[in-house]
Amino acid sequence: MLSVCFALYAPRPAATVQARNMATLREIQLRLKSVSNISKITKSMKMIAATKLNRSQRGMEIARKYGQAASSLFEQAETTAPADAKTLMITVSSDRGLCGGIHSSVSKYTKRAAAVAPEMGIVVLGDKAKAQVGRDVGASVQLSFNQLGKAAPTYAEACAVVDVLRESDVTFDHARLVYNRFNSVIAYEATEIPVYSEEVFKNSAKFSQYEIEDDVLDNLYEYQFANTLFWALTEGHAAEMAAKRTAMENATKNANDMIDRLTLTYNRGRQAVITNELIDIITGASAL
Incomplete structure (x- = not known):
């Protein structure tokens, strides 16, 4: 009886331990291969984003000049919204992800403004900001647009959005256009541009100087x-x-760091397995 109990609770042979080590090494090797593939994908996506960034910067410089000239129209006319003006916030984002917290920037800006003025209407451009804004102030969202951000914006898209806004039931005296201002390659800031309705513009202090029919x-x-x-x-x-x-x-840097750690762990485990096998061979040779 004692011999049977001793046999049941005896330590496992060395072969089982070695098999478990080899299984662990195979798991590390598979994980190492998976992380290496991820690193290649993120590196390719970085190169694609860098190419699109150069193209989008050129288009941004041109659009910025036209936009600033258009905004100066209100500045020269000294246009201001009346005290009882109906305000609308237009949040500009896109449908694409994998770009950090850039959509959260305009979403948080919108939610802070909505907390100060709950009666303000909201129009959202892009599904990412729509999902974030809708969780807290979804009742204030009057209109939303999607299919944005898959390619570089075009003037036709901007005209289409303006046409839909003018034909819809959304009305405003003062619109706050919230977007991510491009400061540098590593910095952006949620900023707003004021837009006024035709009636408010006609009531500007210096509107008569333009002589517009x-x-x-x-x-x-x-x-x-x-x-x-x-x-x-x-x-x-x-x-x-x-x-x-x-x-x-x-992401590429983190994947490369993980590859280095997994490689080090794999080499240590492989070295331990080889050492154990050498010990077994030497022990067997000594016994003979």
């Missing part, structure tokens, strides 16, 4: 609104490409 004013206002929105879209797209490039660069 009513039929021309409608076309001028639509052109000004589209230019400002296109400016915000291109700035946000450039900031998104810069953030995506940074995110993929960090």
Whole structure:
């Protein structure tokens, strides 16, 4: 009976321990291969984002000049919103991810503004910001747009958004256009551009200096609104490409660090297995 109990609780032979070590090494090898593939993917995505960043920066510089010229129209006319003005916030983002917290920047800006002015309406461009804003102030979202950010923004897209806004039930006296301003390759900032309705613009202090007829004013206002929105879209797209490039660069760096650690662990385990096998061979040779 004692011999049976001793046999049941006897330590496992060395072969089982070696088999377990080999299984662990195979798992590390598989994980090492998986992380290496991820590193190749993130490195390729970083290169693609860098190429798109250069292209988007060129388009942003052109759109910024037109947008600033359009915004100066309100500045020269000294346009200000009345105290009882109906305010609308237009949040500019995109549908794409893998670019860090760039969408959270405009979403947090929008939610802070909505907390101060709960009666303010919200229009969201892009599914990413829509999901984030909708969780807290979804009741204030009057209109949303998607299919944005898959390619570089075009002026036709900005005109289409303006047409939908003008044909919808969304009305405003003062619109706050929130977007990610491109400061540098590693820095962006949530900024807003003011846009006013035609009536508010006509009541500006220095509107009479322009001598604009009513039929021309409608076309001028639509052109000004589209230019400002296109400016915000291109700035946000450039900031998104810069953030995506940074995110993929960090992901590649983390993957390479993990590869180094896994390689070191694999080499140590392999060395331990070889050492154990040598000990068994030497022990067997000594016994003979």
